[in-house]
Structure formats: structure tokens, C-alpha cells
Amino acid sequence: MLDQVAELIREVAATVVLPRFRHLAAGEIQQKSPGDVVTIADQEAEKALTRGLTALLPGSTVVGEEAVAADPRVLDRVRNSGAVWIVDPVDGTNNFAAGKTPFAVMVALVQDGEQAASWILDVPGDHLTVAEAGAGAYRDGVRVKARTDDPGASELRGVVARKYLPPRLREIAGANAPQLGVVTAGHHCAGYEYPAVATDEQQFALFWRILPWDHAPGALIIRESGGVVRHLDGSPYHLANSEHGLLIAPNDDVWHTVRDTLFPDVSVL
Incomplete structure (x- = not known):
């Protein structure tokens, strides 16, 4: 499952998000609220991720940023039992819309209210960070361990x-x-x-x-x-x-x- 989700995220980033970076038309950027924008890349990437994730895990539900923007009641699914995917199709949208970096695609899997796994793809840098509950965190396949000291x-x-x-x-x-x-x-x-x-x-x-x-x-x-x-x-x-x-x-x-x-x-x- 970890590798399958990672492959899906990379595919969506490569086919939906990156092709529109610095190529957005004026009508493809909208303002959701003051200082907060959404682009066609956010919307289409979320749709593609939703299709792919629910196919990987039949019966699962999705809480996506843009779905919640369209219907705030979708946020209530976070508390659902069973499998829930949490999706940020383009994190750092203001950067993306302005032709700046960084921006990322992020997904988390929640099982019965507890975080089970997560994926963050730094799209411009092509760095994938993955974590699985109880199994550690990895960046580009290498185990990541946080520092243990406090330098002051x-x-x-x-x-x-x-x-x-x-x-x-x-x-x-x-x-x-x-x-x-x-x-x-x-x-x-x-x-x-x-x-x-x-x-x-x-x-x-x-x-x-x-x-x-x-x-x-x-x-x-x-x-x-x-x-x-x-x-x-x-x-x-x-x-x-x-x-x-x-x-x-x-x-x-x-x-x-x-x-x-x-x-x-x-x-x-």
C-alpha cells in the first residue's frame, strides 16, 4: 500500500500539477477567501487522487481540501470509523499560483480515527517523505530520525x-x-x-x-x-x-x- 500510494501521488504530480506550474491562465486561479487561492491544478489533482485512493482501498472515504471548500460537511468524515484518506492536492497553492516554490502533494491515511500512514511529495524537489505508524519515517527511502539533543x-x-x-x-x-x-x-x-x-x-x-x-x-x-x-x-x-x-x-x-x-x-x- 505504501508504494502504491506513492506511485499514485507521483503520477498525479507529474501529469496534473507540474504541467501547470508557471502555465496557469488567469481563469485557472480563483480566490476562495482573502489571501487564499485555488487553481485548476488543485481541483483536478484532488479528483484524480480521490479516484485512485478509493480504488486502492474500496469502501474508504476522502476528506480533501477542495471538497471541504465546496461542502464544509465533508470535514465531518475525519471522525468516521474505517479508512479515511486526508488529501491536500497542492499544499502551498499561493506559491504554486505565483510560480514560486516550494509546493507539495500530501496524503494521510486514517484508520478508525488514528493516523496510520502519510506521504508528502515535495514536487519541485522530487523528495518523497513517508511514514507508517509504528514503522518509522523515510525520506527518499532512507530512515529519518530526529535529533535528540537541545543545543539551546x-x-x-x-x-x-x-x-x-x-x-x-x-x-x-x-x-x-x-x-x-x-x-x-x-x-x-x-x-x-x-x-x-x-x-x-x-x-x-x-x-x-x-x-x-x-x-x-x-x-x-x-x-x-x-x-x-x-x-x-x-x-x-x-x-x-x-x-x-x-x-x-x-x-x-x-x-x-x-x-x-x-x-x-x-x-x-
Whole structure:
């Protein structure tokens, strides 16, 4: 199943997504909400993935970003029993629509409410990161293990995605961020940020808005690499939990260093 899904994702990326990169007509980009766009590549890739995934696992259901945009009730399927696929057909759509990288195709398989497997294809870089519950995480076929030490706040590099942070928390995080080594706004692509933490390209990423297709695939990769995925109050991430605020890190010590540096007064969270 892991290889079959990977093959499907690569096929959809090669035949639907990449041919439209930097070749989108004006009418093939639409605005779903202020600052959030959708392209014909998102729509057609999701349809192709939905057909392929349900054929691989008859009786399964799909929660896709664009299907939810068309009918918010589709999101309720995340809590279904049995097999549920979570699909982000083009993660980083704003980058894609602007002719920029990175962007990714992401899929997660949920069995009876628990994450079972996930796939993230960095389309321009042609890097595939895969995880299976209890079996580890792999990038391009090589086992990925997150770092186990904490070098200290001043040595840490990572992302604070400020776009959806409430103004007060944005102000607090901005004031305290200089105590960390390097803090960026990120690549506007969760499909890039999660594998980057697993492979130690960066050591943390903080998000506020939590949508299943943005975070379910990467969350399993982080956990299977040995890392942690928690809400800012320290509670573990779960698909059924819609709380805002999610911090990922390679280990517990780094998680606490970053959270406590950015928000030393946890009562504000």
C-alpha cells in the first residue's frame, strides 16, 4: 500500500500539477477567501487522487481540501470509523499560483480515527517523505530520525507562521523571537516545514490555524521520526482536536525551549 500510494501521488504530480506550474491562465486561479487561492491544478489533482485512493482501498472515504471548500460537511468524515484518506492536492497553492516554490502533494491515511500512514511529495524537489505508524519515517527511502539533543535557544532555527496568529500572541512571539537563533516566516508550505524538522534542516515550526490536510500528513512523519507535535498548552495533536496553535520539534526538550522562549507566560495561551 505504501508504494502504491506513492506511485499514485507521483503520477498525479507529474501529469496534473507540474504541467501547470508557471502555465496557469488567469481563469485557472480563483480566490476562495482573502489571501487564499485555488487553481485548476488543485481541483483536478484532488479528483484524480480521490479516484485512485478509493480504488486502492474500496469502501474508504476522502476528506480533501477542495471538497471541504465546496461542502464544509465533508470535514465531518475525519471522525468516521474505517479508512479515511486526508488529501491536500497542492499544499502551498499561493506559491504554486505565483510560480514560486516550494509546493507539495500530501496524503494521510486514517484508520478508525488514528493516523496510520502519510506521504508528502515535495514536487519541485522530487523528495518523497513517508511514514507508517509504528514503522518509522523515510525520506527518499532512507530512515529519518530526529535529533535528540537541545543545543539551546540561541542555536535553534525555525518557523513562526505569523499569518493567523492572534495579534497579542503575534506581538509576544515577535518580541521574544530574537532570543532564538533564527526565526523565519517559513515557506508557506507545511509540506516543506514538517520534513525540514524531521531532517534537522530546522528545529521547530509554530502554526496557529490547524486544518487536517495541512497537518495530519506531517504530524505522523514527525512522530515516527522521534519528534513531538503538540498544542501550545502541551496537549498532543489529534485529528479530532480543533484547538488552535501547534508547535512541532524534534524532541521534548527543544519543544519546551521554543515554547517557553516565545511564550514565557503560558497563561496568555
